[in-house]
Amino acid sequence: MAHPRTPDAELIGKIARVFRQHGYEGASMARLSAATSLEKASLYHRFPGGKDEMVAAAAAAGNAWFSEHVLQPISQPGEPAAQIKLVCLRLREFYEDGKLPCVLEALSLPAGSEPLHEALASSLDAWLGAFTQLARNSGFTPAAARDRAEQAIIEIEGSLVLARVKADTGPFLRAIRKLPRLLTEPSI
C-alpha cells in the first residue's frame, strides 16, 4: 500500500484530548466537531474510517508523544538521576499536572475495538520496558527493576484516578515527586 496521507498533528491533538476526557462512548461526533471546529462531514473526510480511525489516530499520537518525550530520553545513555528528573517533567506535561486522564485508562473500557485494546496494551508494555531499563541502569536486579517499573506506573495511574475523583491534583503531584526514589534509588 502507498503511504497513507499524513494527518494534521494539531487536529489529532484536539481529537485525542476529547477521547481522553470523555472516553470512547463519550467522545461523540458532536463533541469532536466542536473541539476541532470542523463539521462532522469534514472529520469524515479526514478520517474515512470514522470514530474507530479517529480513536486509533489519537491513541497512536499519544503513544508517539509519550515514546518521544518520556521514554526515548531514558533509552539514551546517561545519568539515571538526570533522566528521571526529565521524565517527571514530561509526565507532568503529558497529564497536565494530573488534570487530564491517562489515554490507557480512558480508552480501556470495553467500548473500543480489539485492535485499539491491543495498541493500548502494547503502549503499556513499552512504558513498562523503558521504566524497567531505567531501574536496571540504576542498579536494581532485573526482577526488582521490573517490580519498580510496574509499581511506578500503578502509582501514576492510581493517583490520576484519585486526583480526578477528589478534584485535587495533589495525589498525582506527590506520586510524581516520589518517582525518582522509586525508580533510581535501590537503597529505599
Added chain:
Amino acid sequence: MAHPRTPDAELIGKIARVFRQHGYEGASMARLSAATSLEKASLYHRFPGGKDEMVAAAAAAGNAWFSEHVLQPISQPGEPAAQIKLVCLRLREFYEDGKLPCVLEALSLPAGSEPLHEALASSLDAWLGAFTQLARNSGFTPAAARDRAEQAIIEIEGSLVLARVKADTGPFLRAIRKLPRLLTEPSI
C-alpha cells in the same frame, strides 16, 4: 402476578455492574434492559428519574456494600492484622479479583451529574478515613497513617487499570497481597 417484581437489591446490583463495566455514557438503556431482563419501560417505572436515578442508586449500593463489608469491620475494635486480612478478602470480592473496574473510576469521567461526583468523592473520603484509622491502630503516626491510606488506595486503583489494560489480574492480586504490610506494618 405474571411478572413477579425483582427485589430492589438484586435489580440495583445488576444495574451497578453495567455502570461499572461501561461507564455512564456506555450504560445505555438497552444494555441495562438486557442485564436486568426488564424492559426499558419497567426500569423507568422503578426509577422514574431515569439513568440519573439509576446511576445514583448504583453508586449508593456500591458505597453501601463497600462500607458494610470492607470499611465497617475496620471500625470495630480488634486486631489490625486480622482486620486487614478480612479487608483483602472483601476487596478481592468487590473487584472480582481485578476483573471489575472500580465504581469511582468508571463513573468519574465528566459525563455524570454534579451530585453523582459529590457522592463519589464522599465515598472516597470514607474509604480514606477508614484505612487511615486502621493504619493508626497499627502504630502509625496520624500523618504517616494518612499517607499509607492514600498510598493503599492509589495502588488498588492503579493496579485495576493495569489489570484491565493487560487483561491480566496479576497486578491487582499483587497489590492486594502487599496491603497488609502497607497498612499495618510501620517497620517497612
Added chain:
DNA sequence: GTCTATAGCTTGATAGAC
C-alpha cells in the same frame, strides 16, 4: 409491575454543492 408500541431527539455516517 411489566409489557408493547412509539414519540422525539441524538448518534454515527453519507451525499452533493461550492
Added chain:
DNA sequence: GTCTATCAAGCTATAGAC
C-alpha cells in the same frame, strides 16, 4: 477541504394495555 442537508439507527423517555 469544508460546508449544508440528510439518512437510518440508536438513544432516553413516555403512553397506555394487561
